[in-house]
Amino acid sequence: MRVELTVNGGLMTVDVEARRTLVDVLRDDLNLTGTHAGCEHGVCGACTVIIEGEVVRACLMFAVQADGARITTVEGLAGDDGTMHPLQEAFCAHSGLQCGFCTPGMLLSALVLLGRERHPSRERIREELSGNLCRCTGYMAIVDAVEAASRGPGDLPVPHQQST
Amino acid sequence: MVAGDRAWVGSSVPRREDSRLLSGRGRFVANTFVPGMGYAAFARSSVARARLVAVDTSQALAHPGVTAVLLASDLATVAPGSLIPTLYAGAPGAPVRLLAGGDVRYVGEPVALVVADDPYAAADGADLVDIEYDPLQPVVDFETAGASTVVVNPERGSNVAATSKHSDPSCDEAMRRADRVVTATVRQQRQANAPMEPRGVVAAWEPGPSLVAYVSTQNPHEVRQVLARAFALPQAAVRVLKGDVGGGFGQKFLLLSEEIAVVAGARLTGRALKWIEARQENLTSATHARADLVTASVALDGQGTMLAMDVDHVEDVGAVPMGGSGGAGASVVTRFTGPYTIPALSWRTTAVHTNTCRRGAYRAPWMMETTAREQLVDEAARQLGMDPLELRRRNVIQSGDQPFRSPGGMVIDGVTLAECLDEAAKVIDYSGFRSRQAELRRADRYQGLGISLFFEPQGSVAAIRAESATVRLDPDGTVSVAVGSGNHGQGLETTIAQVVADQLGLDMEAVRVHDGDTNSTPFGNGTGGSRSGPILTPAAVQAAATLRQRILGIASHHLEAAVEDLRLGRGEVFVLGTPSRSVVFATIGQLASAGAAALPPEVEANLHVTATYRMPGPVFSNACHMSICEVDVDTGTVKLLRYVVTEDCGSIINPRIVEGQISGGVAQGIGGALYEQVVYDEDGNPLTATFVDYTIPGFTEVPSIEYHHVAAAGDPGEPPDPLYKGVGESGAIGAPSCVANAVADALAPFGVGIIDPPITPAAVRVAMDRAQDGRAAPTIS
Numbered sequence: 007m008r009v010e011l012t013v014n015g016g017l018m019t020v021d022v023e024a025r026r027t028l029v030d031v032l033r034d035d036l037n038l039t040g041t042h043a044g045c046e047h048g049v050c051g052a053c054t055v056i057i058e059g060e061v062v063r064a065c066l067m068f069a070v071q072a073d074g075a076r077i078t079t080v081e082g083l084a085g086d087d088g089t090m091h092p093l094q095e096a097f098c099a100h101s102g103l104q105c106g107f108c109t110p111g112m113l114l115s116a117l118v119l120l121g122r123e124r125h126p127s128r129e130r131i132r133e134e135l136s137g138n139l140c141r142c143t144g145y146m147a148i149v150d151a152v153e154a155a156s157r158g159p160g161d162l163p164v165p166h167q168q169s170t
Numbered sequence: 171m172v173a174g175d176r177a178w179v180g181s182s183v184p185r186r187e188d189s190r191l192l193s194g195r196g197r198f199v200a201n202t203f204v205p206g207m208g209y210a211a212f213a214r215s216s217v218a219r220a221r222l223v224a225v226d227t228s229q230a231l232a233h234p235g236v237t238a239v240l241l242a243s244d245l246a247t248v249a250p251g252s253l254i255p256t257l258y259a260g261a262p263g264a265p266v267r268l269l270a271g272g273d274v275r276y277v278g279e280p281v282a283l284v285v286a287d288d289p290y291a292a293a294d295g296a297d298l299v300d301i302e303y304d305p306l307q308p309v310v311d312f313e314t315a316g317a318s319t320v321v322v323n324p325e326r327g328s329n330v331a332a333t334s335k336h337s338d339p340s341c342d343e344a345m346r347r348a349d350r351v352v353t354a355t356v357r358q359q360r361q362a363n364a365p366m367e368p369r370g371v372v373a374a375w376e377p378g379p380s381l382v383a384y385v386s387t388q389n390p391h392e393v394r395q396v397l398a399r400a401f402a403l404p405q406a407a408v409r410v411l412k413g414d415v416g417g418g419f420g421q422k423f424l425l426l427s428e429e430i431a432v433v434a435g436a437r438l439t440g441r442a443l444k445w446i447e448a449r450q451e452n453l454t455s456a457t458h459a460r461a462d463l464v465t466a467s468v469a470l471d472g473q474g475t476m477l478a479m480d481v482d483h484v485e486d487v488g489a490v491p492m493g494g495s496g497g498a499g500a501s502v503v504t505r506f507t508g509p510y511t512i513p514a515l516s517w518r519t520t521a522v523h524t525n526t527c528r529r530g531a532y533r534a535p536w537m538m539e540t541t542a543r544e545q546l547v548d549e550a551a552r553q554l555g556m557d558p559l560e561l562r563r564r565n566v567i568q569s570g571d572q573p574f575r576s577p578g579g580m581v582i583d584g585v586t587l588a589e590c591l592d593e594a595a596k597v598i599d600y601s602g603f604r605s606r607q608a609e610l611r612r613a614d615r616y617q618g619l620g621i622s623l624f625f626e627p628q629g630s631v632a633a634i635r636a637e638s639a640t641v642r643l644d645p646d647g648t649v650s651v652a653v654g655s656g657n658h659g660q661g662l663e664t665t666i667a668q669v670v671a672d673q674l675g676l677d678m679e680a681v682r683v684h685d686g687d688t689n690s691t692p693f694g695n696g697t698g699g700s701r702s703g704p705i706l707t708p709a710a711v712q713a714a715a716t717l718r719q720r721i722l723g724i725a726s727h728h729l730e731a732a733v734e735d736l737r738l739g740r741g742e743v744f745v746l747g748t749p750s751r752s753v754v755f756a757t758i759g760q761l762a763s764a765g766a767a768a769l770p771p772e773v774e775a776n777l778h779v780t781a782t783y784r785m786p787g788p789v790f791s792n793a794c795h796m797s798i799c800e801v802d803v804d805t806g807t808v809k810l811l812r813y814v815v816t817e818d819c820g821s822i823i824n825p826r827i828v829e830g831q832i833s834g835g836v837a838q839g840i841g842g843a844l845y846e847q848v849v850y851d852e853d854g855n856p857l858t859a860t861f862v863d864y865t866i867p868g869f870t871e872v873p874s875i876e877y878h879h880v881a882a883a884g885d886p887g888e889p890p891d892p893l894y895k896g897v898g899e900s901g902a903i904g905a906p907s908c909v910a911n912a913v914a915d916a917l918a919p920f921g922v923g924i925i926d927p928p929i930t931p932a933a934v935r936v937a938m939d940r941a942q943d944g945r946a947a948p949t950i951s
Contacts (some may be wrong), residue, residue: 018528023290025290033200038194039201040194042196044318044367045451046448047862049861049862052366080192080194083194083237090189090192090193093206094192096189097192098184103188103192104417105191105417107365107367107414107417110325131869132870136870138868138869139861139868141837142659142834144833144835144837144901146874146876147826147833149869149874158454161756164666
């Protein structure tokens with residue numbers, strides 16, 4: 007089936023089998039390998055992407071269901087000039103990652119949270135990110151990173167989700 | 171920054187690897203695409219023990235996209251003996267099989283390898299392989315497996331994989347004479363490493379033949395050795411490429427059968443092949459760990475001095491364990507007396523096979539010694555009516571006791587166990603907690619404090635007590651470092667750059683660290699066992715120190731100044747007292763490369779230095795964990811309120827990376843104490859095949875951790891003689907017993923002792939109900 011996706015601001019058209027998941031199409035057809043498949047059953051959150059402002063598990067959605075949708079993946083967070091998003095900077099500054107496999111999903115889930123709640127408490131951060139699993143950090147450093155980003159100056163935009 | 175100064179070491183430098191991992195540019199094996207490659211999937215046994223009657227591949231082969239289905243007979247050219255890990259060559263063990271033939275021995279054992287044009291077709295093909303079984307009674311319960319007449323591996327004749335025994339007459343004597351002997355049975359449930367990235371391989375054969383294998387591994391040079399043996403190739407014809415690795419925790423330390431089968435499949439089908447393990451495969455058939463039973467006794471005199479310990483250890487190694495017998499028993503028992511000055515020890519170990527997934531390494535594979543001992547010590551404190559902190563203080567190895575020769579044969583030196591114990595008690599306000607605990611109990615609230623005290627040896631496996639690093643000055647004045655053992659989340663690209671930059675007086679930006687390509691890195695023994703700090707790091711330091719001397723030699727010639735009058739700093743060499751007389755590293759790099767012919771013969775022009783560090787003997791990190799929990803006695807729910815870690819891991823290169831290692835290990839240990847369990851039913855069917863059933867802790871389960879670094883008096887961590895100790899396993903060693911002891915302490919008024927983990931709400935309630943039989947009401951002191 008022919009599917010049109012607006013990924014990180016660019017319109018992409020792919021011809022996919024109806025049963026293929028969005029995570030596989032992003033990775034294998036669109037070469038956006040930053041979205042990781044960690045469990046393929048919607049629990050770990052590594053494959054999290056943002057679709058129309060919402061957090062979505064790309065392993066639980068067929069690519070055809072995303073037809074016409076605006077999608078932001080981890081590759082779309084940095085600026086065109088490669089400048090890291092403030093949230094990415096905060097993860098680096100606070101050691102919010104170790105192996106980095108869960109990190110793309112963490113970033114996108116946290117970004118949607120910060121879009122809704124500009125200054126969440128540490129407890130709220132833990133609650134809202136509880137759908138993303140990490141096996142390396144023990145989580146505290148991720149909470150530190152998200153909290154630091156929430157206290158930073160300026161906006162924390164969700165790139166590529168605004169209407170043009 | 172001047173060479174020899176600590177400009178970088180000791181500070182939490184942001185990690186070099188983060189920029190690519192944060193921007194979706196991680197080089198994970200699943201991101202490897204080779205032109206024309208096919209995809210592999212395994213058809214696996216759905217029965218725990220059975221005779222294989224027939225395997226019908228016709229439907230699978232007829233499926234669109236499927237190009238081949240391989241069975242055990244197709245892979246027969248790969249000799250099973252060649253698949254044993256190098257470290258275990260010659261050790262007795264169950265035969266490693268790439269694919270099952272004749273019979274199957276656990277659910278999830280690979281039976282057929284399906285090759286297809288895309289991963290969906292490969293998965294379809296695996297589903298369509300029709301396996302006919304003649305099911306047989308499996309052995310599932312490891313506590314009775316040793317005596318079972320049903321034998322998991324007929325080649326071995328018995329389910330007993332390994333045993334050991336040591337009877338110390340002075341231990342028997344102490345047990346007879348003691349005022350008190352306290353015995354405890356401590357179980358540890360089967361667990362899964364569950365790295366967020368499952369295993370994976372892309373295998374590409376080239377004419378020659380030679381092999382390129384992209385593998386998610388902790389140990390690329392070991393992968394190379396095994397593949398060379400398996401396919402009768404010179405090691406030089408095998409190139410292993412390890413990119414970013416999404417965690418391993420021991421599971422990826424030794425090469426397992428599936429990866430080798432895929433390499434064999436690529437050779438047989440003449441096509442590059444990719445296999446990425448599914449989460450269900452990872453949870454049911456990669457490796458499992460822990461699964462121990464300890465029955466231990468401690469003999470004490472009237473003052474609470476521990477006189478002897480006796481330990482009996484039984485462990486489940488599954489059907490075909492990773493490496494030799496797969497058992498950790500020998501390490502568990504010989505380390506059992508741990509941080510205490512106990513003079514006598516007897517032990518017995520038994521490792522048994524069952525019709526279950528193989529046992530593999532998991533972050534401190536031998537940590538049952540701490541898990542069981544620290545719960546035994548608390549049980550002793552309860553039975554003696556003594557405070558558990560005080561009991562530990564009376565027995566802990568003090569600085570004056572060192573070097574202390576343990577009855578298990580270890581020479582323990584350089585540890586700060588007593589200091590860590592005191593510091594943790596201070597940080598957590600131990601006595602303040604005890605008063606508050608008593609008040610809360612009067613209000614029918616139950617909080618408990620748990621302690622775990624332990625050391626973490628590194629370098630105890632003498633056969634792999636070496637690591638190598640190459641440090642090279644490039645013609646532009648920057649430095650490349652190649653390490654044989656690499657990164658999978660530990661931040662080695664950063665920490666190795668920190669130590670090298672300090673040796674050479676360079677900015678971090680001028681130093682890059684590379685790993686994972688066996689063609690361009692020196693031999694390494696793998697990242698695991700907390701080896702990188704104490705063994706790999708000194709190799710990089712030594713190589714950089716030699717490179718510094720050679721840089722000075724060239725600079726001495728170039729500046730016409732004596733080496734003693736030269737200093738390195740900010741990427742140049744200058745004459746002491748005359749900083750204007752200087753030469754930048756780039757000039758030296760060019761002189762040594764393009765201009766080498768112009769250098770006189772006595773000036774060493776080779777700025778490509780490899781050093782091999784041979785560790786003289788084991789070193790010991792040590793730590794104390796203390797946690798406070800509250801148990802809701804109505805629901806059985808355990809909530810962790812505080813978690814304190816005092817740690818001595820020698821000289822610290824990057825504090826935040828050290829803390830991250832501790833924190834991650836503690837999280838896994840909390841998972842082991844409260845949440846995680848691999849479950850099999852009585853027929854050997856795994857019931858925990860997803861993250862819904864196998865519940866690793868999340869954001870709301872792991873508390874914030876309070877870290878305190880403790881340094882030994884006369885700390886060897888200060889320059890010029892830093893001692894980098896390992897810290898990778900520490901958190902996972904201490905946390906299970908720390909949390910279990912906190913729960914037992916909380917429930918002490920109910921007479922609840924040691925609870926079999928995971929300590930779920932149901933487990934708490936059952937334990938309380940059992941303890942309450944014969945008790946009218948909780949005793950509140």
